[in-house]
Amino acid sequence: MKERQYDMTHEEKMKLLIDEKYPLSAKYDPEWIYENKMGCQCLWLVESLSQIMTLKPGMRILDMGCGNALTSIFLAKEFGVTVFANDLWVSPTDNWKRICNEGVENLVFPIHGEAHNLPYADNFFDAVVCINSFQFYGTADNYLSDYMAHLIKPDGQFGLVVWGPDKEFTGKVPADIGEKWWPDFYYFHSLDWWKxxxxxxGLFSIEAGDDLAGDGVRVTRQWAKIMEKYDNTHNNEIMRWNRMVAKRNSYQADDFRN
Structure with missing residues (x-):
């Protein structure tokens, strides 16, 4: 499929960033969202995830792969939670400036941390939130047991939003999505795979999961339009955003090794 050329103005793109389906996100400046974008409209995604999670003032939240900390700022402002904004590639100093500019410096703490060497105590977090990053580091069979689960309190939650196909496929990439499918896209998995x-x-039980309540394909296409991506990889009925919440079971990973 040949990519079509569109003459969207910047103002038209800004209007598309405000979506009535996500009223909390709509309160934020679209210029700020666009300036700090990293691969998605992260506020839509975290707002959708928040609808199926338990988030209360005073909870400690790990925002894994927070990027420019927009999701961390959102969680602090909207729910009064304390957020550790963890990222490997974005400078904590740069994130701190954004955090202070948004007035949540008492609730959001920027951390530089690699996903396999996280600097947190066992059972420290009430919940983990991960928006469009877990596929980059969390797909190994031992990742959850060796590097993540012990950080979450028993009965705490892990909230995940990831992009992926409606079901797993093997062999050749389906022609319906193959136009801009790069080799590293194989880390995008279906919701059933993530479950x-x-x-x-054995360390987690799935509490909820769906394609953003049926909105996962539309959100994919709307963001593709904003970014002027009109290839079939980003415009189809297969690829969509999915959300999932898993509860941390009470026993420890080491129980399996004794």
């Missing part, structure tokens, strides 16, 4: 990835450890 199994968590459940098979």
């Amino acid at each position: 199994w990835h968590f459940e098979k450890t």
Whole structure:
């Protein structure tokens, strides 16, 4: 499929960033969102995830792969939670400036941390939130048991939003999505794959999961329009955003090794 050329103005793009389906996100300056974008409209995604999570003032939240900390700022402002904004590639100093500019410096703390060497105590977090990053580092069979689960309190939640196909495929990439499919896109998995990835450890139980309540394909296409991506990889009925919440079971990973 040949990419079509569109003459969207900047103002038209800004209007598309405000979506009545996500009223909390609509309160934020679209210029700020666009300036700090990293691959998605992260506020839509975190707002959708928040609808199926338990978030209360005073809770400690790990925002894994927070990027420019927009999701961390959102969670602090909207729910009064304390957020550790963890990222490997974005400078904590740069994130701190954004955090202070938004007036949540008492609730959001920027951390430089690599996903396999996180600087937190066991059972420290009430919940983990991960928006469009877990696929980059969390797909190994031992990642949850060796590097993540011990950080979450028993009965705490892990909230995940990831992009992926409606179901797993093997062999050649389907022609319907193959136009801009790069080799590293194989880390994008279906919702059922992610559920199994968590459940098979015995450390988590799935509490909820869907394609943003049926909105996952539309959100994909709307963001593609904003970014002027009109290839079939980003415009189809297969690829969509999914959200999932898993509860941390009470026993520890080491119980399996004794």
